[in-house]
Amino acid sequence: MPENSSHAGEFHRDTRYINDRIVSDLPPGSPPVLTPDGHYLWPVESGRYRLIGARACPWAHRAIITRRLLGLDSVISLGLAGPLHDSRSWTFDLDPHHKDPVLGIHFLRDAYLRRFPDYAQGITVPCLIDVTTGKVVTNNFQSITEDFSFQWRKFHHHNAPQLWPKDRCEEMRELMEWIYNTINNGVYRCGFAQSQHAYDTAYEQLWSALDVLEDRLSRQRFLMGSFLSEADIRLYCTLIRFDAVYHNHFKCNRNKISEMPHLWGYLKELFQIPAFGETTDFHQIKQHYYGVHSDINPTGIIPQGPDLSPLLQPHGREFLPGSVFPSEAGEPDRS
Incomplete structure (x- = not known):
């Protein structure tokens, strides 16, 4: 369904995302730090986060490809929602018992509501979930892949491509x-x-x-x-x-x-x-x-x-x- 259409009949995507970032200059294991603009910074930490995607979704597909290209498979786990969803949420119907085996949830919305009980924006993929709490960290698909390149660099495969040419x-x-x-x-x-x-x-x-x-x-x-x-x-x-x-x-x-x-x-x-x-x-x-x-x-x-x-x-x-x-x-x- 269209997320929003103007009176002129134009489609306008809802771009209100959770704009938290995962950064490399915080010590592993530390709690998120509130920034002056009201968002949080979370520490880069192997095994702490789970990327939730869907092979059907082009925005999630970006993150899945980038994670694999850079060799982050062993430090950021991957959960996949099925191709169909209803008005409630993406679901984990590809997994046994229709439940994500790491997060233990049937609906992706559960991870959003654990952090924001009154969350009113779209339940979207890709998103990163803090495995320790089961709460969503960010669903900003633009910054997720950028941070994979810049913030997670110490975990990159030795021959990982440089996806952001520094001079351009x-x-x-x-x-x-x-x-x-x-x-x-x-x-x-x-x-x-x-x-x-x-x-x-x-x-x-x-x-x-x-x-x-x-x-x-x-x-x-x-x-x-x-x-x-x-x-x-x-x-x-x-x-x-x-x-x-x-x-x-x-x-x-x-x-x-x-x-x-x-x-x-x-x-x-x-x-x-x-x-x-x-x-x-x-x-x-x-x-x-x-x-x-x-x-x-x-x-x-x-x-x-x-x-x-x-x-x-x-x-x-x-x-x-x-x-x-x-x-x-x-x-x-x-x-």
């Missing part, structure tokens, strides 16, 4: 904000538009942006140049759902990503990286969108197609310089 961070922030507005959230602005004008505007902005990226990726291997960055993760989570869901379900149907040679080759290369492809579940993705959005798909019928096996075919981007991991290209550690 501000440039990348601007690019990611533009991608968020026109593409990541742009597909939702098409799908949940409540007027023809709102839909037409979002549709034109979406395809204008995708055309720009098609040209950009004809000249460089990844969005920021020769190496993988967080910008690529954020774009991937929309592109990988596009042909299976957004093209039809959200009426983003000028063409498919598989019909744009440079974006398609780029998407295939990312999909073939284990942290990306092995965390992508097309069945759950389609279950979620076609099963939850009853206002758009009232029959609840889940389409069988499209055939996505071509994602495993050669991507053909070797002619462009670059690599996912610095050592693969003989480059020094860029951290």
Whole structure:
């Protein structure tokens, strides 16, 4: 269901999140510290936090990919909600007895309400839960992945990619904000538009942006140049759902990503990286969108197609310089 729509029929996402951060300059085991702006800082600590995601959700998928790419699997546990949910919450129906085996809860909302008994915003994934108390820490999907890169650095795998190129961070922030507005959230602005004008505007902005990226990726291997960055993760989570869901379900149907040679080759290369492809579940993705959005798909019928096996075919981007991991290209550690 749309989170909010204006009188003009435009979809507006509710961006009120729990803006606490987990930081490296507090001693492990310490309690959260209140900041002047009314949020809390929590200490980086191995085993203390559980990431709750859902393979169906693009925003959660970012965090799942980043955690795996950086090698944080052993210090931040992962719980997965199922693809379907109702008005109450995401549920743990993939686990035995429909209960998260670590937190011992059936509904994700329970972790939110343990901390905020009168919590009135969305019960969203991804979020980080303090395992010691069972209380939610943060659900700000933008800062969760950024903090994985900067605050959890001492736990990174020795060959983890540097997802935030230190000399181009501000440039990348601007690019990611533009991608968020026109593409990541742009597909939702098409799908949940409540007027023809709102839909037409979002549709034109979406395809204008995708055309720009098609040209950009004809000249460089990844969005920021020769190496993988967080910008690529954020774009991937929309592109990988596009042909299976957004093209039809959200009426983003000028063409498919598989019909744009440079974006398609780029998407295939990312999909073939284990942290990306092995965390992508097309069945759950389609279950979620076609099963939850009853206002758009009232029959609840889940389409069988499209055939996505071509994602495993050669991507053909070797002619462009670059690599996912610095050592693969003989480059020094860029951290």
